[in-house]
Amino acid sequence: MRPEGSLARWISWEFLGLDKSSWEAIHIVFCALFVIAAIFHLALNFKAIVVYLRTGLDNGRKNWLELAVAVGLVVVLALVVIWRVPPASWMMEGRTNFKNYPRGLRIEIPCADFEKQSLRRVAEYLGLGPETVLKELEDKGLRWLKPESTLEETARQNGLSPQELYLRILDARARE
Numbered sequence: 001m002r003p004e005g006s007l008a009r010w011i012s013w014e015f016l017g018l019d020k021s022s023w024e025a026i027h028i029v030f031c032a033l034f035v036i037a038a039i040f041h042l043a044l045n046f047k048a049i050v051v052y053l054r055t056g057l058d059n060g061r062k063n064w065l066e067l068a069v070a071v072g073l074v075v076v077l078a079l080v081v082i083w084r085v086p087p088a089s090w091m092m093e094g095r096t097n098f099k100n101y102p103r104g105l106r107i108e109i110p111c112a113d114f115e116k117q118s119l120r121r122v123a124e125y126l127g128l129g130p131e132t133v134l135k136e137l138e139d140k141g142l143r144w145l146k147p148e149s150t151l152e153e154t155a156r157q158n159g160l161s162p163q164e165l166y167l168r169i170l171d172a173r174a175r176e
Helices: 005-010 020-044 046-059 061-082 088-100 119-125 130-139 151-157 162-175
Strands: none
Touching (some): 005 162, 119 130
């Protein structure tokens, strides 16, 4: 559960000290390892699985009962999710509420992935000259200011979220 991508970056969302891109990296690596482990497991146990299926299906009801229960549970769980029955509906509502109402949002993102725009583009978007914006930010004590740097890069280098940096740029606009 996390805010949407642009929003998570916009407010510098973190959980357990990790930001969105770190959690995505963990997710991708663990998913890949899971798939590799599953393939490895199936390859190592292929003969045993085939024998189990053949003898189990030929020799008795016990395996049919296990199979029927497993399939039944999967179908019931899928229907609970599809029909949005509690507790699945509660989980999905909670996820939606969390994603749509993040803490720390003070100003809406002008557009998706706005934090990836260069300071020059942000200044132009606001109808300001890049030099004006850079001078104003420099006067406020910010460092590592380059017109080609993104809002996100500059914010992180200065210990801010992209949202906080954008608010400071808006202050420069208000003074002009």
